[in-house]
Amino acid sequence: LKNLGIDFIIIKKFDKKFSKIKSYQFIKNILYENLKAKYIFVSDNFRFGNKREGNVKQLIKNEKEFKFKIIKPKPLVLKNKVISSTLIRNLLSNGKLEYSNQLLARKWSIESKVQRGRQMGKKIGFPTCNMDIKDYVIPKLGVYAVKIHQKNNSKILKGIANIGYRPTFNQKKLLLEVYIFNFSGNLYNKYLTIEFINFIRKEKKFKNINQLKKQINSDLKLVKKKLN
Structure with missing residues (x-):
């Protein structure tokens, strides 16, 4: 602004x-x-x-x-469609992230505080920042390539995020989980801004932890390729 x-x-x-x-x-x-x-x-x-x-x-x-x-300003129009908040919300909920980012003229993002979770990600080798989505628009549930900004720190981090209910662990609460590449440190109770760059895949329930880990490794390769 x-x-x-x-x-x-x-x-x-x-x-x-x-x-x-x-x-x-x-x-x-x-x-x-x-x-x-x-x-x-x-x-x-x-x-x-x-x-x-x-x-x-x-x-x-x-x-x-x-x-x-x-x-009364003339409405912004792109490809014969009026650019509106309703259109952008619909695009986000359908996983059309790149198009919504184009209409926003920025990357759609969520700012939230890192909270303590059940540390399930850490137990399977992928420690994540657990974040409450609060009153944000709920995008299509699934995996995203993201960039992470810390307050009072100009360094931009890269990572992979999941928005969903973690069906493999039978969870009920909607949560944003972010795994940051090449990072070690304590981010609990700190505010992060998560920029959503690409939608990777929809949320899926796996039969066991090994299947989940295999898929995460596959997702990581694709996300790193997208962000590079």
Whole structure:
């Protein structure tokens, strides 16, 4: 955002109280009185207010009363498709990572804190960083080639990640696991940013640990080739 010249952003928690605000009150109390907005950029399908009652026509109707100007930028279009958050979420959930990264003009990423797990990866020779996906969009479950960024450290690490439920171990919790190449050290309770570069394969349940290890070694070779 800084590279785009944006000075600041305001993050407002969308709770039950906020969801009850009527569209006119949103314009009067928030846009006019609180933010003192002069120019408002919105797309044609923008909706706001309780039960999505407000729209762009209502904003334009209130321009003079509240002394702001509505500007409607043309939507970004690629290959005859409007680039939208809905399109990108659908691409991610279908494993079309490279295309979604192209539309984002960056690598899709997750930032989260490394937490202690059951250390199953370490027991089979592949120690991983266990990370909670929290409120992120859930991409297609499976294996990915990734790059890892540490806070206050410019060195970019490479690795392989799995997002899923670890069916071979009969687990129920959705988890992001990251195995970092050529790394030794303690990352517990540290924040990492995981950049997703390539989708490798979907999640699969194996009959035994040996089959899993064999597949991981095969995945490692492919991921290293992709990242190089």
